[in-house]
Amino acid sequence: MSYISALGYIGIGAKSLDDWQEFSSEVLGLQTVREKDADGVDTLFLRMDQRHHRIAVREGDDSLSYVGWEVATEKDLDSQADALKQAGVTVTEEPDLAVIRQVQRLIRCEDPAGFQTEIYFGPATTRAKFISPTGVSFVTRGPDGRDLGLGHIVLVAPNMDELIQFYIDLLGFQVSDYMTFPGIKITFTHVNPRHHSLAFGPAPEGRGAYLDHIMLEVNDLDGVGRALDMVRTRELSLTASLGRHTNDEMLSFYVQSPSGIGIEYGTAGKLIDDATWTVSNWDSSEFWGHDRSNAH
Numbered sequence: 001m002s003y004i005s006a007l008g009y010i011g012i013g014a015k016s017l018d019d020w021q022e023f024s025s026e027v028l029g030l031q032t033v034r035e036k037d038a039d040g041v042d043t044l045f046l047r048m049d050q051r052h053h054r055i056a057v058r059e060g061d062d063s064l065s066y067v068g069w070e071v072a073t074e075k076d077l078d079s080q081a082d083a084l085k086q087a088g089v090t091v092t093e094e095p096d097l098a099v100i101r102q103v104q105r106l107i108r109c110e111d112p113a114g115f116q117t118e119i120y121f122g123p124a125t126t127r128a129k130f131i132s133p134t135g136v137s138f139v140t141r142g143p144d145g146r147d148l149g150l151g152h153i154v155l156v157a158p159n160m161d162e163l164i165q166f167y168i169d170l171l172g173f174q175v176s177d178y179m180t181f182p183g184i185k186i187t188f189t190h191v192n193p194r195h196h197s198l199a200f201g202p203a204p205e206g207r208g209a210y211l212d213h214i215m216l217e218v219n220d221l222d223g224v225g226r227a228l229d230m231v232r233t234r235e236l237s238l239t240a241s242l243g244r245h246t247n248d249e250m251l252s253f254y255v256q257s258p259s260g261i262g263i264e265y266g267t268a269g270k271l272i273d274d275a276t277w278t279v280s281n282w283d284s285s286e287f288w289g290h291d292r293s294n295a296h
């Protein structure tokens with residue numbers, strides 16, 4: 001039983017908000033709103049739909065600050081909080097943080113890799129039309145209107161097994177499929193029809209936990225192609241060339257953000273129908289492309 005309905009928002013730190021503003025607006029086509037948050041902190045809010053924001057960038061270390069998992073109702077929030085407490089997880093109600101994140105109520109805990117995990121309901125939604133500076137439309141809803149969240153994230157951690165167990169057993173995530181290469185297994189999980197909202201990979205030797213990449217999906221191939229042109233024009237670091245993933249069939253490329261966090265920018269991602277879905281174990285991450293030889 002899952003109470004979580006979507007990957008609602010994320011917060012990241014950046015050394016330069018100016019760099020992020022330029023990158024997200026001119027390359028990714030996100031609408032940027034730069035203002036002080038309720039705490040008075042200069043924040044770059046990134047919009048991709050009717051939500052006030054989906055990504056918040058604040059000055060700080062170049063890393064993931066928090067992940068916001070959405071539930072549909074207040075009742076679901078209380079039920080999820082109870083389930084976590086019963087499992088012995090320390091969960092705190094955070095009214096001040098709820099104001100800063102612009103949600104109705106929010107609870108906070110730490111996942112086993114130390115990522116700040118926020119679960120909330122009632123996100124701020126605005127009448128102001130989303131207008132992409134590059135003319136793209138982001139896919140945050142399925143064909144039936146169901147919220148699919150902002151995209152997906154991939155977390156890498158030394159204690160990956162413990163992390164996966166936390167999300168599956170305590171937060172109700174369901175395994176979509178696996179990819180297995182020599183010495184590496186990646187686990188993909190979903191909370192709604194989006195093929196995966198969260199995937200897990202093992203940390204390279206000697207490294208701690210980190211956010212590997214954020215995937216943003218647009219609704220047409222031309223949007224991906226134009227963004228790729230911008231990456232090349234600006235000589236940004238293309239960490240994987242255009243390619244088609246096997247499991248979620250996403251047609252995408254990967255570029256390094258100003259924080260070093262990867263951005264996967266794609267289209268045509270697969271949706272899952274739990275009634276007919278079968279978990280598989282893929283031997284490759286792409287049908288073609290995604291050349292990483294220029295990665296640096």
Ligand SMILES: [Fe+2]
Pocket residue numbers: 152154213215264
């Ligand atoms: Fe991805």
